[in-house]
Amino acid sequence: xxxxxxxxxxxxxxGAVYAFLGIGxxxxxxxxRILNLAHGEAFAITGVAAALLVKAGLPxxxxxxxxxxIALAFALSLHRFVLRPRADWPAATLILITxxxxxxxxxxxxxxxxxxxxxxxxxxxxxxxxxxxxxxxMQGIALVLLGFGVSAAVGVYLARxxxxxxxxxxxENPFAAELVGVDVERARLVAYGIGAILGALAGILLIxxxxxxxxxxxxxxxxxxxxxxxxxxxxxxxxxxxxGLGLFESMVGAYLGALYQDPVMFFLxxxxxxxxxxxxxxxxxxxx
Amino acid sequence: xxxxxxxxxxxxIASAHAQxxxxxxxxxxxxxxxxxxxxxxxxxxASQLWAEEVNAKGGINGRKIELATCNDEGRPDKAAACLxxxxxxxxxxxxxxxxxxxxxxxxxLVKNGPLLLIPSPNxxxxxxxxxxxxxxxxxxxxxxxxxxxxxxxxxxxxxVAATDASGEVGVESAKKVFNDQKMExxxxxxxxxxTDASTQLASVAGPDIKLxxxxxxxxxxxxxxKSFKILGLPQxxxxxxxxxxxxxxxxIKDVAPPRLLGTSVAALVPDQMPAGAERDRARAFFxxxxxxxxxxxxxxxxxxxxxxxxxxxxxxxxxxxxxxPAVKKFLESTPIESFHTQKFSSTNxxxxxxxxxxxxxxxxxxxxxxxxxxxx
Numbered sequence: 249x250x251x252x253x254x255x256x257x258x259x260x261x262x263g264a265v266y267a268f269l270g271i272g273x274x275x276x277x278x279x280x281r282i283l284n285l286a287h288g289e290a291f292a293i294t295g296v297a298a299a300l301l302v303k304a305g306l307p308x309x310x311x312x313x314x315x316x317x318i319a320l321a322f323a324l325s326l327h328r329f330v331l332r333p334r335a336d337w338p339a340a341t342l343i344l345i346t347x348x349x350x351x352x353x354x355x356x357x358x359x360x361x362x363x364x365x366x367x368x369x370x371x372x373x374x375x376x377x378x379x380x381x382x383x384x385x386m387q388g389i390a391l392v393l394l395g396f397g398v399s400a401a402v403g404v405y406l407a408r409x410x411x412x413x414x415x416x417x418x419x420e421n422p423f424a425a426e427l428v429g430v431d432v433e434r435a436r437l438v439a440y441g442i443g444a445i446l447g448a449l450a451g452i453l454l455i456x457x458x459x460x461x462x463x464x465x466x467x468x469x470x471x472x473x474x475x476x477x478x479x480x481x482x483x484x485x486x487x488x489x490x491x492g493l494g495l496f497e498s499m500v501g502a503y504l505g506a507l508y509q510d511p512v513m514f515f516l517x518x519x520x521x522x523x524x525x526x527x528x529x530x531x532x533x534x535x536x
Numbered sequence: 537x538x539x540x541x542x543x544x545x546x547x548x549i550a551s552a553h554a555q556x557x558x559x560x561x562x563x564x565x566x567x568x569x570x571x572x573x574x575x576x577x578x579x580x581x582a583s584q585l586w587a588e589e590v591n592a593k594g595g596i597n598g599r600k601i602e603l604a605t606c607n608d609e610g611r612p613d614k615a616a617a618c619l620x621x622x623x624x625x626x627x628x629x630x631x632x633x634x635x636x637x638x639x640x641x642x643x644x645l646v647k648n649g650p651l652l653l654i655p656s657p658n659x660x661x662x663x664x665x666x667x668x669x670x671x672x673x674x675x676x677x678x679x680x681x682x683x684x685x686x687x688x689x690x691x692x693x694x695x696v697a698a699t700d701a702s703g704e705v706g707v708e709s710a711k712k713v714f715n716d717q718k719m720e721x722x723x724x725x726x727x728x729x730x731t732d733a734s735t736q737l738a739s740v741a742g743p744d745i746k747l748x749x750x751x752x753x754x755x756x757x758x759x760x761x762k763s764f765k766i767l768g769l770p771q772x773x774x775x776x777x778x779x780x781x782x783x784x785x786x787x788i789k790d791v792a793p794p795r796l797l798g799t800s801v802a803a804l805v806p807d808q809m810p811a812g813a814e815r816d817r818a819r820a821f822f823x824x825x826x827x828x829x830x831x832x833x834x835x836x837x838x839x840x841x842x843x844x845x846x847x848x849x850x851x852x853x854x855x856x857x858x859x860x861p862a863v864k865k866f867l868e869s870t871p872i873e874s875f876h877t878q879k880f881s882s883t884n885x886x887x888x889x890x891x892x893x894x895x896x897x898x899x900x901x902x903x904x905x906x907x908x909x910x911x912x
Contacts, residue, residue, distance in 0.1 A: 249738045249741075249742075249767070250738075251735070251738050251739055254734050254735050254738040255735045255738075257734070258732045258734050258735045261731070261732055262731055262732065265731055354569075358569065358573075362577075363569070363573035363576075363577050364574050364781075364783035364787075365574070365754060365755035365758060365783070365787055366787065367758065367787055369790065376766050376767075376768065382734075382738075383734065383766060383767050383768065384766075385766045388766075454731060456762075457731070457732065457762055457763075457766070458731050458732075458755065458758065458759040458762065459755040459758035459759065459787055460755070461755055462573075463570070463571060464755075467729055470729075471729070498735055501726075501727065501730075501735055501736070502738075502739065505724070505725050506699050506724070506725035506726050506727040506730070506736070507699055509699075509727050510727070
């Protein structure tokens with residue numbers, strides 16, 4: 249077995265997870281200007297619900313579809329019934345509300361599924377593929393292809409299509425956007441919906457390779473946040489930051505050891521934050 | 537005068553009755569939510585079962601057990617606050633049913649009592665303390681692995697350990713034991729948030745390594761097992777003590793590698809125990825637990841029972857369980873009957889040792905005594 253090849257494969261799978269979660273977070277942020285700390289709950293809800301439904305005897309595809317709908321309903325309800333009526337509240341308060349929502353989900357998941365980790369069978373089965381001394385399961389291939397593919401598609405949708413541009417306009421200047429006929433609230437609802445579907449897809453593709461429990465949501469939000477922050481909250485940038493982060497983290501783990509992963513990753517995050525804030529730090533203009 | 541005497545006598549009887557009827561407060565610090573909830577809820581169930589059984593029989597010396605559980609969420613600061621609260625309320629004993637970091641935070645706080653019972657293998661209490669460990673220590677578990685390796689003619693092991701406090705303890709034990717036994721240890725650490733363990737396994741499971749050990753517990757342990765299966769590694773994989781549960785078996789049964797081994801107290805497989813009182817106790821607990829909670833008990837539940845056996849012995853056999861120095865002396869000099877006899881001493885506060893550990897193997901969804909590695 250080749251350690252380098254395995255680290256690349258592992259990094260690509262991890263990068264796809266970063267991309268899946270990062271782009272949803274960016275989308276919600278860019279349209280509503282709120283960092284949704286309950287974003288990763290779509291992942292946890294989908295995972296726990298699918299595991300319970302499969303255990304209850306539902307066919308896998310039906311269980312996955314139903315779980316995705318539950319996650320979608322949660323995200324849409326969060327926006328429609330919790331955040332939207334409080335749209336004039338300070339952003340910091342709304343962020344705390346999303347954190348509260350995440351803890352509510354945790355409680356509900358404990359009641360529904362208990363505290364033990366759960367999982368469900370893979371959607372894509374078959375012999376794992378062996379490439380250059382590394383091994384990747386079929387589900388892993390699907391995760392990589394769909395993770396980067398869907399994230400790229402969402403990026404292109406935002407940058408190139410009329411409705412995508414409306415979503416971004418709703419965030420840049422909601423009042424001006426409304427004046428030119430953009431339904432800002434609908435745009436935000438769509439953003440939350442897309443984010444939830446991406447989070448749920450990440451769950452559907454990743455959880456068969458690991459396990460999920462009631463507390464997985466916040467960890468996934470954190471992953472998405474790191475990728476989103478490094479990309480500068482850019483919908484297309486998050487795709488590249490996801491790939492980069494996944495590969496970087498995997499290589500650090502393989503060659504330096506997992507004990508170095510967090511210090512190196514967060515040091516990188518600080519460096520990027522400093523780089524991105526250079527205009528602010530030097531008086532609002534570029535440094536000479 | 538006569539009336540006064542009668543009044544005093546009645547008051548004395550009433551007071552004595554109040555004393556005997558007052559319940560015995562046992563404090564339990566357990567993570568019922570948070571990352572270690574699986575451990576906390578299982579130990580809590582064993583404590584609950586014990587309190588219910590004792591109270592159903594009228595209590596101990598006429599006093600009922602009042603089990604108060606404080607959820608520390610696996611957080612050391614909260615665990616310390618829970619313990620202080622129990623001390624203020626006059627708990628005669630504390631069940632330290634939490635994680636390594638929480639136990640380390642609680643241990644210094646019981647300098648003058650009360651008794652702190654610990655089922656975790658990761659915290660070895662000093663002999664001058666009021667803390668007593670009812671499990672074999674992590675060092676004992678590692679010694680049992682080394683013994684199994686020796687019996688199978690192995691001299692190299694690959695190990696995957698988490699980057700948390702428990703992982704740290706596992707690594708320390710492994711370095712010490714395998715070094716003493718002149719065995720080669722190939723080690724990789726895994727982050728708690730890892731979504732894949734293939735890189736770690738690729739770095740430790742070379743063709744010369746005939747056994748891979750994962751000291752990881754919980755959801756992360758499932759990630760290691762699944763990655764192991766995906767890589768198609770031919771070696772047996774051994775998982776740690778904390779994974780000997782029904783929940784873990786359910787989680788990995790469809791993706792388990794051809795041979796999945798584990799470390800456990802021998803009582804997890806009562807059929808392998810010699811006939812006698814210890815085996816009967818283990819079986820009685822399995823039956824009572826299954827009846828009460830409608831689920832199969834596991835290793836963690838068993839350790840909870842070991843803890844309550846020690847607690848019950850103290851409450852029944854000491855004149856005053858709140859006399860902490862006397863209780864300490866009692867435990868240090870009296871073997872405590874359980875599914876494995878707990879033997880503490882004035883120089884050792886760990887009740888079990890490597891002789892109570894069995895290497896087990898998953899077969900048809902059940903843990904049985906592990907077969908030799910060379911047999912396949």
